[in-house]
Amino acid sequence: MSERSLDAASLQMLRVAAGRGVETVWDRLERQQPQCGFGDLGLCCRHCVQGPCRIDPFGDGPQRGVCGATADTMVARGLLRAIAAGTAAHSGHAKHLAHVLAKVAGGSAKDYAVKDDAKLRAVAARLGVDGEGKDTLELARAVSQAALAEFSEKESPQAWAVSTLTHGRQEALGRLGAVPGGIDAAISEVMHRTTMGVDADPLNLLAGGLKCAVADYAGCHLATDLADILFGTPQPVVSEANLGVLKERAVNVALHGHNPVLSDLVVTAAGEVQQEARAAGAEEGINLVGICCTGNEVLMRHGVPPLTHAISQELPILTGALDAIIVDYQCIYPSLVQVAECYGTRVVTTMGIAKIPGATHLEVEEEKALEQSKEILRLAIVAFQARQGRPVEIPAVKTKVVAGFSTEAIVAALGKLSSEDPLKPLLDNIVNGNIQGVVLFAGCANVKVPQDRNFITMAAELLKRDVLLLATGCGAGAFARHGFLDPAATLRYAGPGLMAVLTAIGEANGLSGPLPPVLHMGSCVDNSRAVDVAVALANKLGVDLDRLPVVASAPEYTTEKAVSIGTWAVAAGLPVHLGVVPPVLGSRVVAETLTAGLKELTGGYFIVETDPLQAAARVYEAIQQRRAGLGLATRAFAEVG
Amino acid sequence: MEILIRYERCLGCHSCELACAVAHTPGKTLIAALAAAPPPRKRLFVEQGDGHRLPFVCRHCEEAYCVDACISGAMHRRPDGTVTNEGGLHSCVGCWMCVMACPYGVIQADYQKREALKCDRECLTASGTPACVAACPMGALVYTTVDEFAQDRRREYGQDHILPGLQAG
Secondary structure, eight states, X not given: OTTTBSOHHHHHHHHHHHHHTOOOHHHHHHHTOSOOHHHHHTOEEOSSTTOOEEOOTTSSSOSBOTTOOBHHHHHHHHHHHHHHHHHHHHHHHHHHHHHHHHHHHHTOOTTOOOOOHHHHHHHHHHHTXXXXXXXXXXXXXXXXXXXXXXXXXXXXXXXHHHTTSOHHHHHHHHHTTOOOSOHHHHHHHHHHHTSTTSOOOHHHHXXXXXXXXXXXXXXXXXXXXXXXXXXXXXXXXEEEESGGGOOTTSEEEEEEESOHHHHHHHHHHHHHHHHHHHHTTOTTOEXXXXXXXXXXXXXXXXXXXXXXXXXXTTGGGGGSOEEEEEEOSSSOOTTHHHHHHTTTOEEEEOBTTBOOTTSEEOOOOGGGHHHHHHHHHHHHHHHHHHTTTSOOOOOOOOEEEEXXXXXXXXXXXXXXXXXXXXXXXXXXXXXXXXXXXXXXXOOOOOTTSOBTHHHHHHHHHHHTTTEEEEEEHHHHHHHHHTTTTSHHHHHHHOOHHHHHHHHHHHHHTTOSSOOOSEEEEESSTTHHHHHHHHHHHHHHHTSOGGGSSEEEEETTOOSHHHHHHHHHHHHTTOEEEESSOOTTTTOHHHHHIIIIIHHHHHSOEEEEOOSXXXXXXXXXXXXXXXXXXXXXXXXXXXGOO | OEEEEOGGGOOOOOHHHHHHHHHTSSSOSHHHHHTOSSOOOOSOEEXXXXXXXXXXXXXXXXXXXXXXXXXXXXOEEOTTSOXXXXXXXXXXXXXXXXXXXXXXXXXXXETTXXXXXXXXXXXXXXXXXXXXXXXXXXXXXXXXXXXXXXXXXXXXXIIIIIHXXXXXX
């Protein structure tokens, strides 16, 4: 069992699952063995019905598909379609928020409001939307229109990309033809060029992939911006994580998926139906908890405790104490319904594009979302009443969490040390070596990796070598559940230089102690926040992103969304570590371009390493190369044992 | 134990071929095999005929034509029943007599070594299963005894074709 997870609560629930014969994602991975070797290498193509075609990786069998596509073409096409799917997911999320903002401006979504006028004005100014003399709703209308205009076909470059990157980056991407116009147009172009008989040149395809990935970056940034405008920009918040946050005597409701549009309103609705829950016998009222990135959204803005993440999403049901799971979209296992059937947990789907057979579907419309949120919570209250008398097993496992580190929050915290020039302390400490560099841990969990192993192992190795860590998405979730978002962990894990810096910032902000060693920046779309920090640093230093000692790592990634994020991070000029081998090894041309050739073009490149200790060493080495390039003192990985 | 085939289950995914080639490399993993030089070779074949997928695998015949036909004396039967041209008293000279004699066509040429190349069962997984069988996602290749295979066939036929009639009657 221990090969499945490092999380004590997950392991306890896996024993329950085994005892009761409840199937989980780990069992299904076993049932899927052996998985297809052609798929693993990217050497199968189903893009037309003359196929499916496979290419023999050992040269013994067919070397071309029926149409004549080579391994290089096939692998590149497959990768591009993953990037397009990831882009579609993030930008679908972003577009949803843009429509809500438009409805708020138009007065038809009364349950929503512009919560952060300052962010609205900052975004408007960045886009060149004139805010002079406009009231909040007028400006919201203009920004929502500007946002929606960024999706379709357009002549001008993608505003959310170019307005948020360095000039050097805009030029580098421009030279590669990788500055997209509309986001949807970029996705559509990838689907076109990867269909039968269009683009067969692997390098031309990969350039097209970079362009679509930059569109994904724009979609992510747009989503973060609009979520902050509608629901508030996160500020540091204290909470707790893991299954121990469930309460036997409460109506426990999990918010799962990715978008704050519904979940943020459920937080409001929960406040309004607390009395109903108590009247139904729930002494502790309604207890909202989060799963995956919807969980991250409501943690960042409201301190809603994160329950668990991604691959362990089925396990909270096994406590017998979870009354409802309200889901929006992305990363929601259809199997939740089968597990819930054994327990009486209500799985409620809420989005027209994301239904699950066997779940209760209540399609949420923004015009009446608050009332619908209450309606869903009442389903949970009924489920709570029905479970009375049944045993529950809630693992006594929870950790302290400090989250809410938006770019604005980080800059504000730094501003307490240097109000004139908030970035100066960060930059000075990178230059003097107290901070060796910055690593952004992002991406999902993957059931092929023992849960959290790569995140935790790499973080411990990097922290003791004075690397500042940022985290988003399910990666941040892993750190939450293992205590890495607790300021006390700084004393345990951080090297002396990093500890001094985190302590100085913490004390300047009245925390009487350090910041946590990993700064939780939000959900997976919020990787754009980390780019904002990096761009600010680069501009201050007067260099482009491809020279900063900043690396991204997705050590346990799973989804197509992670593929698109990883690709835009490489386009942005960052080294990007992948802890799971992507399905590209069937083409030497593609694999070598991704890990080496791209370096010449964008400055970024992929580091593929499945062993977390080796990965930490290689990421650290990448940081040191960048330090050397800036003329800063360097250290060897082996200097710290 | 024999590798026997349930032809009706084969979907033609070629996973068995891939696994066979990988199992004949030192690293025994797909990724390590990509770097192997010379590239590894499969020793079984999934052919296609009239819409059916037809896996061909060496039968390790009791009265093996390939052994009889071998002029150098390389092709021989090991005590465990495996028929192979490797590790015997004599070396293969690449005359291809075995290739011509084999009615199943499961012996091929290794031109670089100028030797015949065939299934040698040097591919067993930790549980003792041939790599091709372990890799088959459909259960089309099975590693079993002839009698057990036949019994399974009788059970399947009885359940599908005899019992329904009896129950209806």
